[in-house]
Amino acid sequence: MRKTLFTASALALALAAPFAQAFEAGDIIVRAGAITVDPHEDSSDVKVGGAAQGGTGATLNSDTQLGLNFAYMVTDKVGVELLAATPFSHDVGTKGLGGLKLGELKHLPPTLSVIYYPMEKTSAFQPYVGAGINYTWFFDDKLTSEAENSALQLRGLDMKDSWGLAAQVGMDYMLTDNLMLNAQVRYIDIDTTGTTYSEAADAKIKVDVDVDPFVYMVGLGYKF
Structure with a gap:
């Protein structure tokens, strides 16, 4: 008897899921979940006083935070979405400079997109x-x-803000008329310049970095 009831319940859920209504014009969607920024950086050589130091560069590690999405459906198939998150933290490393750990930074990458279902x-x-x-x-x-106590005697670190394009693919699976599972992958064009000063060399040090991360998010969403 229990097996029959379980089978009937599972069948009812399976049949009900496809009839859950997705999105209509005027809907507001809020999503939350774990979001990871995974830099695929391409760095220039480090420049000391304008002179490039061959074989050098900068590196960034990945970080995971709380991701938030807010979307408004303009039509049944087209929406406008804002990506937000708690601040990401990254270690800035170097190559060709004895593995010197240069510094740390935080960033926020708000992204406004048009989405199509x-x-x-x-x-x-x-x-x-x-x-x-x-x-x-x-x-x-x-x-x-x-870095401050290294032979270069570095002082101060500044990272330039960035504007760039973004693209994404994602999916929602409607668990009910309002609740959904969500997964998404984005590519974001982020370019920055890091600047510091070497007291030992009495020169400004600069490095250009194409961060260009892939951004992964998995979470839940709710439609209002």
């Missing part, structure tokens, strides 16, 4: 694509004590 709203599975613009604000840039 190709499936009919009667489908529980809702893949989508999107494209938009990103602004990355770097703050709390600071050198490590290792």
Whole structure:
């Protein structure tokens, strides 16, 4: 008897899911989950007083934070979405400089996108694509004590903010008329310049970095 009831319940859920209504014009969608920024950086040589030091460069590590999405459906298939998150923290390393850990930084990468859902709203599975613009604000840039006490005697660190394009693919799966599972992947064009000063060389030190991260997010969403 229990097995029959379990089978009937599972069948009811399976049949109900495809009939969960997806999105309509005027809907507001809020998503939250774990978001990871994974830099795929391409760095220039470090320049000391304008002279490039061959075989050198900068590196950045990955970080995971709380990600937030807010979307408004303009039509049943087209929406406008804002990506937000708690601040990301990255270690700034070097190559060709004895593995010197240069510093630490934080950033916020708000991204505004237009998203498009190709499936009919009667489908529980809702893949989508999107494209938009990103602004990355770097703050709390600071050198490590290792960098300050190195032979270069570095002083101060500044990272330039960035504007760039962003693209994404994602999917929602409607668990109910309002609750959904979400997964998304983005590529964001982030370019920055790091600047510090060497007392030992009496010169400004600069490095250009194309951060260009892939951004991964998995979480839950709710439609209002």
